[in-house]
Amino acid sequence: MEAVNDALLVEMERDDNVMVMGEDVGRAGGVFRATAGLLDRFGPDRCVDTPLAEAGILGTAVGLAMAGWRPVCEMQYESFSYPCLDQLICHVGRYRWRTNGKMEFPITIRMPTGGGVKAPELHEDSPETYYVHTPGIKVAIPSTPADAKGLLAAAIRSPDPVVIMEPKVLYRSPREEVPDGEHLVPLGQARIAREGDDVTLIAYGGMVAVAEQAADELEASAEVVDVRTLKPLDEETLLASVAKTGRAVIVQEAPRVAGFGAEIAALLAEKAILDLRGPVLRVTGYDAPFPFWSIEDEHIPSAARVVEAAEKLLSF
Amino acid sequence: MEAVNDALLVEMERDDNVMVMGEDVGRAGGVFRATAGLLDRFGPDRCVDTPLAEAGILGTAVGLAMAGWRPVCEMQYESFSYPCLDQLICHVGRYRWRTNGKMEFPITIRMPTGGGVKAPELHEDSPETYYVHTPGIKVAIPSTPADAKGLLAAAIRSPDPVVIMEPKVLYRSPREEVPDGEHLVPLGQARIAREGDDVTLIAYGGMVAVAEQAADELEASAEVVDVRTLKPLDEETLLASVAKTGRAVIVQEAPRVAGFGAEIAALLAEKAILDLRGPVLRVTGYDAPFPFWSIEDEHIPSAARVVEAAEKLLSF
Amino acid sequence: MAQVVPAEGDMRRVIGDGEAQPDGEVEGLTDQDLLELYRAMVLLRTYDERSVVYHRQGRIGTYAIFWGHEAMQAGSFHALDREDWIFPSYRESAIGLLRGMPPETVLAWWRGHPAGWWDPREYGVASIAVPIATHVPHAVGFAWGKKLRGENGCAIAYFGDGATSEGAFHEGANFAAVMRAPVVLFCNNNGWAISTPVSAQTRAATLAGKAAGYGMPGVRVDGGDVLAVFEATRAAVARARAGEGPTLIEAVTYRCAPHATADDPSAYIDAERVEAERANECLGRYERYLRRLGLLGDDLVESIGGEAKEAMRAGIAAAEALPEPDPDLVTRNAYAE
Amino acid sequence: MAQVVPAEGDMRRVIGDGEAQPDGEVEGLTDQDLLELYRAMVLLRTYDERSVVYHRQGRIGTYAIFWGHEAMQAGSFHALDREDWIFPSYRESAIGLLRGMPPETVLAWWRGHPAGWWDPREYGVASIAVPIATHVPHAVGFAWGKKLRGENGCAIAYFGDGATSEGAFHEGANFAAVMRAPVVLFCNNNGWAISTPVSAQTRAATLAGKAAGYGMPGVRVDGGDVLAVFEATRAAVARARAGEGPTLIEAVTYRCAPHATADDPSAYIDAERVEAERANECLGRYERYLRRLGLLGDDLVESIGGEAKEAMRAGIAAAEALPEPDPDLVTRNAYAE
């Protein structure tokens, strides 16, 4: 969380056109405290508590961008971003195209994402598919504090609209080194979180830690690829890893059907078909609403489920 | 179009709880005339011209369902359904689950879909992925007038919320036999539109005709599978076809990334891996907004692009 | 009709302060009704206070506190018939108790246990709405649907001041008016949407004033005055039943507890104002009113309070005794088939 | 200030009927301004009438007719400075012409040709908004953004009566008021949203009345009276520039053409009313006014009309002479990188 706050601070210092807006981002500093201190530092014009209206936030952000601002919009929780899908699909992803590529819409949309925090309904969704499928929108999901900072900074500087989904479990992750000052993680580059030879575990966001744990538990040597940017996708890194291991397990917390894991599987089915020594397996959430939290651990892919899939694949 | 109108008429006759609501569905009979005559026949209580507010339409439909109605909501165009995604994701797909499965929400959402009609911006999208990915929602897309009638009737009778996307090109398709009276096409059953041995062309909606044309043009023997219901997906029929041919080309008009074609490819990569004699290829729209209409034919998958993919695969 | 003492601009008030401000009264309410209202407020208050403790003890999860909102909930509830449906937000999570829902059901919800996922038909209480304002159209659709069927029953939707900024509120209110739906739109204006004051939410002088834009009446009452709230809701329900359509009620209060157990309001709240508001909180005000009327004495206060505490003790015990949920539920209930 | 002749309830009107209703006048408008307004209306009328013909000839695609809306567009436009931005809906597709945008650009849009996809900065005209009401927040954000930068320039958003039912209108209007954005919310109330009459859109007596719910002024003018529209917009723009925030203008007219070329209104429209409205349409009214003032004669009418026709002739020729679009555009321009 400090990483996100730090990225905002650095980027707002660096570029006077960057402004932060959202529900409770000012006085309260955000319900996850991502924007703490920004109001005092940059004043109420650049750190704006908005009315409670997500479509209004994103819709006015389009206009703010037209007036020369680089708005960073916070959606308080991923599930409360749904009212803004209309603006996102109709305008945010389309307006550059609508000007024949002449105008820029450097809008960043930040939101917490994912489960594992035992919260009431609609506080633990993983809606990345809605964003990734929308043309004109880039999507990144960090899995480490350093990436949370670097990807957010890259998003803010990007001339294109970028959705940054910050796994809530990351907010609670143990402190870790985050580079001071300016720190950029370019969009579009996956990260080999762990090298291995026998099977590739492909994950992003909160699932990277799960994949890493599974890699620990597996007897075989597992490579863990952290996708980091869902769009544009770093196909090269993914394909190189699968070319090496010949086996892929994709881990995705979101509901299974037409989730982003399917896109990765489709990529492999198209471009890695000769490398594959077995089926491409997906370990995912179910085609059901994220459950009441007493059983949320049954829904969120666990290391055990990943291990099981990998072992099945290894013995294929 | 008469097929849709006929299904509404038959189902409204059959069940007094069925009502139709939407923008301009009453006096005008719908901009595509799908609801023509229903106002006269069933009165303004069961064929309701609503205010211009899609989220309001779907949101009140949830309440109507709670009061015992089976609302059939029309979205005037697919792109104008985006404001209702919030209600869809937060409530329509979740409310049965939220009552521990005790209450039914038999809501049908009809919308025209797809391109090929040379209309202004935001009249030619193919947004099925947003719907399919949402838990609790079923999705069907007919490719023939008879299926347009039968799937809609099945949707209306379904205890679950169903999105029916009606390809606009179908509205303009030549007349074809549509069974009179009650006609049901059960949800969850794909259709072999054409039998063949060498390659399976998998398509739905407006792309089925494209796939069929490609099958005509191909020298090899192509099987065309019309998916019909995207969720629940008829895995069996798809897998059986690919088991036979060993080759699959998926045709999808929607933007490529994380489109529904990816889900089909992922299915094959998981469950047909030993049958596949080559990569799973997707012929899709691009990761860009549906273009201004003078070049829309470049965006929409053409028979030529499908043929090219199939030939590439056949010579793999 | 009610004898309403005008107060603070256009805000209706019935309960006086025992000094300068005289007490009014509401026609048609029997002594039994008045005590019923008290009992309801005590039950809600007890639910709320115990829940905060249970949360601290780790026995329930994050919890949305409604301390100080009891007059709004009990007062409006009392104007409803059993056939009327309630569409609560998280802030009214326990309103079902007033319909006989056992405390363990609501506690189970806050424990993330499926026993908290009730069948709305059982109590005429819709599921707790977590996303802001999106349940307003549900209430409207329900009420409209009842009307279309020629069935009795209206609906009441509860939402906050912040909710009025959402498109869903607007679309719902407009549908309600256009369809003349028998629905009461009950806005709990507690002055805050988490850390955002109502002054940053709208430039409108009042939220009740928004009603005019929909062609429906808007009423403003003192949300700390259970009788004023009852009276306003009764009138709105009467309009609804008479086929005159929806009413927007703005009940004005001041949130003097954190937004939820996870919230620390110290960064934004005015502590002095909170102090003052707590001193004048709705249950105490009503208790003093009943004492002035001679309807309530220490004994009754104690016995009603004791009953409520006992209900909660039994409730949390029952909630904790629920069997572990079936893990298979993660894949069930999304679809009928 | 303007001399406004009250008409039809609270609806402002300046132009009389040459008989019972006397003409008013608008202070500060020179003869040149008056003729400028006429020229603008003629250009728009000509654009519209020719477009319907071009559509029939298959030279443009589906087209949203704005016949009878010229007074609203030209009148409000005339109150703007060059630095002010316009956020049109499909109904104001050709409003850029008044800023010097060539007709072929707009025609190209209706031909589905990329030459119609202009750079908003070039004319201070945002892209044509197809989805209803979603551009209202854009105008609000732009105006607010200008204000935050301390730059001049306000914004005007055009939308219809139907648009007021959408959440996007509500959220935009609320943001405008809260942020005191220098923006004019211009509602073309032409009585219809395709086949839906405004009486089925809202129970509110007027759309201007919705402004109160946002704490902003609402003004109602005769949308067929170019001078009343101008005057109301000028006042709203002055408020915006003075830092007083947004204004909602409801310009009332009656749609006496089909919604678009694809629409057949015979199923729902009142043909007699259309007849009457067409007889009193805005351009003729204004022409008669100018003739009464002695500012306009047959010669000028003819020459101004001729210029407009010539502009359209040249425009359609230029649009048709545009090179076929590069098919590769299907994959370009969605992203910068």
Ligand SMILES: Cc1ncc(C[n+]2csc(CCOP(=O)(O)OP(=O)(O)O)c2C)c(N)n1
């Ligand atoms: C659509 C949506 N956006 C954001 C949130 C997060 N959130 C929960 S409560 C709240 C404030 C609500 O304020 P108000 O409507 O005044 O109700 P109150 O909590 O004061 O009763 C917010 C922003 C949400 N639940 N739903």
Ligand SMILES: Cc1ncc(C[n+]2csc(CCOP(=O)(O)OP(=O)(O)O)c2C)c(N)n1
């Ligand atoms: C969000 C959305 N829903 C539906 C439509 C389809 N549609 C196009 S124009 C129109 C009617 C608009 O009426 P109004 O706002 O009064 O504007 P007018 O056309 O009369 O100028 C509708 C429903 C749309 N473009 N956008």
Ligand SMILES: [Mg+2]
């Ligand atoms: Mg509040």
Ligand SMILES: [Mg+2]
């Ligand atoms: Mg209109």
